[in-house]
Amino acid sequence: MEHGMIDIESQTNLKATVKGKEASDIFHKGNPPVTLKFHDVVYKIKTRKCGLLQKKPKAEEKVILNGVTGMVQPGEILAMLGPSGSGKTTLLAALGGRLVGKLHGSITYNGKAFSNAMKRNTGFVTQDDVLYPRLTVTETLVFTALLRLPNRFTKDEKIVHAKAVMSQLGLTKCKDNIIGGPLLRGVSGGERKRVSIGQEMLINPSLLLLDEPTSGLDSTTAQRIVSTLWELANGGKTIVMTVHQPSSRIYYMFHKVLLLSEGNILYLGKGSEAMEYFSNIGYAPTMAMNPSDFLLDLANGVYTDQSNEDHAINKHKLIYAYKNYFDAKWKQDLHEFPDCDKSQDRFENNGIGEWPTNWLQQFLVLLKRNVKERKYGSLSGLRICQVLAVALIVGLLWYKSDISHVQDQVGLLFFISSFWGSLPLYQAIFTFPEELNMLKKERSSGMYRLSSYFMSRIVGDLPMELVLPTIFISITYWMAGLKANVLNFLYTQLTVLLNVLVTQGLGLAIGAIVMDQKSATTLASVIMLSFVLTGGYYIQHVPKFMAWLKYFSISHYIYLLLIGSQYDTNDTYPCSNGQCLITEFPLIKKIGLSLQGQVMAALALFVMIIGYRLVAYFALMRIGVTKKLAK
Secondary structure (H helix, E strand, C coil): CCCCCCCCHHHCCHHHHHHHHHHHHHHHHCCCCCCEEEEEEEEEEEEEECCCCCCCCEEEEEEEEEEEEEEECCCCEEEEECCCCCCHHHHHHHHCCCCCCEEEEEEEECCECCCHHHHHCEEEECCCCCCCCCCEHHHHHHHHHHHHCCCCCCHHHHHHHHHHHHHHCCCHHHCCCECCECCECCCCHHHHHHHHHHHHHCCCCCEEEEECCCCCCCHHHHHHHHHHHHHHHHCCCEEEEECCCCCHHHHCCCCEEEEEECCEEEEEECHHHHHHHHHHCCCCCCCCCCHHHHHHHHHCCECCCCCCCCCECCHHHHHHHHHHHHHHHHHHHHHHCCCCHHHHHHHHCCCCCCCCCCHHHHHHHHHHHHHHHHHHHHCCHHHHHHHHHHHHHHHHHCCCCCHHHHHHHHHHHHHHHHHHHHHHHHHHHCHHHHHHHHHHHHHHCCCCCHHHHHHHHHHHHHHHHHHHHHHHHHHHHHHCCCCCCHHHHHHHHHHHHHHHHHHHHHHHHHHHHHCCHHHHHHHHHHHHHHHHHCCCCCCCCCCHHHHHHHHHCHHHHHHHHHHHHHCCCCCEEEECCEEEEHHHCHHHHHHCCCHHHHHHHHHHHHHHHHHHHHHHHHHHHCCCCCCHHHC
C-alpha cells in the first residue's frame, strides 16, 4: 500500500480471503450474548469546599449516581439521556468496568462480575475520537486487529477481518486517507467516528458501550451511525450509549431509554412509551415536539406548559413517580430474568490467556505503528532545516579554528553539548503527555502490556533521534577545524549521541512524572539551566556547598568527554611563554584530561540512560492504567 508499512493489498488473494471468512465465522460463533444488569448503583466522589474564613478546606461527598437500577438484553440499544452533569458518562464508565472510586451496588454480566474475560468481549467508544492522525483508516484498523485479536487467528486472517469491518462500516472509499487532526486535514467527523467504532467491532464485542457517538455530527451522519449500531444490536449485541439531544428519527431507533437527572432515574423503559408515561403523571407537551427535547426539559426541571413566571417543576415529584411506577418492576425483573451462566463460562474458557498476543508480537506491532506515526514529527522538514541551519552557522562562525584559538574551540564544544542537551530534551518531554489519552484507551481495553509499549517507544525513537545529530556533527566538525583524525571524530560523534540518549531519557522521565506540557517544560528549563551552570564552562570556582550539583549535571560529563575527544595531555597551545601544555589552560585544567575521569563520566552517563528511563516507566505505572483489570 502506498501509505503503509504493512502490505495490505498483498493479503487480498483468494486463499487469504477464504481463510479470513472462515476465521470471521469462527470468531462470531465464539462470542455469546450478554445480559447486563445493574442494581441500586451508587457512586460518590469527595469534593473540597473552600471559604475565605475557613482555615482548612471542608471535605464533602457528592452523589453522582443515586440508586440506578436497570437491565439491557441482547438485541437492545439502551440510550441514556440527560443534561450535562446528570451522570450519563459516569454510569457508562461504571458499566464498562472503568470507574475508579466508591461504587456501590451490583453490576453483573450474565450473572457474574466484571472480569478480564468480560473485558475482552466489551467494546468501549469514548466521546473524543482518540486516533493517530498520521495513520490511514486501513492502517488504524489493521494495527488494532493485530493487537486485539487472539493468536488463534493468523496475521492474514486478522487483516482480512479488519477489511471486512471496514467494509461493513462503509469506510472503503476513504481507506487510504489519513485520519487527520485539528491542524491536519483527514477524513470527515462521521468517518472518524466510524473508525473508532470499527476498532471496537474488530473483537466482535458482546457488549458495546458508546459515549456520545453522535456528538458534533450533522443529523444525517448521526442517523447513519445509529443505524449501524441498530444493525449490530439486531445481530444479538447488547449496546448501551449516552446521547445528548438526538433527533426524533434517531430517538425512535432506541429500544430502551434511560432518563437521568442529577444521578436519579426519571424514566427507564421503551422509548416509544416515554411520552405516554409522562402524560399519565400530568406532564404532556402542548405541541408536537421531539420526544428527546421534551425529556431533556423535564430532566432540567422545566415544563413548557407552565406560565412564564414559573417554568420550574419539582424534580423530586418525577423521581417519586418513577419509583412508584417502575422501580419495583425493574427490581423484580432483575431477579426473575434468567442469567446465561453457560454463556459466561464460554467467556472464561475461550482459550485466550491474560493477553490476546505475546510480548514480542505486541512490541513489533507497536514498533511499526510508532515509526509510521512518529517519523513525520521527528524528521519533519522544519526540524531538519533547523538542524542544518544551525550546523552551517556554527561551522561558519568557527570556520577553520585551530588549537591556537583554544578558547574558541572550548566554547564550541560547550555549545555543542548545550545544543544537543536541550533539543532532544524538549522533544521527548511531549512524548507521554501527548499520548496519555491513547495509552489509557488502549491499555484499558487490554491491548498490550505497558512494558511492550514503553520499549517500542524507546527503540522506535532511537534511529530518528540519532540521525540529525550525526548529520550535524558531520558538517560542523570538519568546517570548524577540529582535530582532523577519524578516531577523534568518532569519539566526538559518540559523545554527542550519548548526550542525546541521556537528555532524551530525562525528557521522558519529566514528561511521565508531570504529564502537563507547560509545567514539564518549565521544570525541564530549570533543571537544564542548573546543569549548564554547573557544567564547568561558565563557573570554574563553584562554592563548596554548591559543588555537589556537578555530579548530577549531564552537561558536566558531556563537556568533559568532548574536551577529551579533542585534546591530549601532550598537546600544546600558544601562550605568553611560547608554548604551554593544554592541561594548563584554565578551562581544561579545572575539568581535567585524565583517562579515569573520562571513564567515570561515561559510566555515569550510561547509568543515567537506564535510570531516567526506569523513572519514566514507573511514573507511567502511577497514572492509573496498570490496574489489574486494565493490564
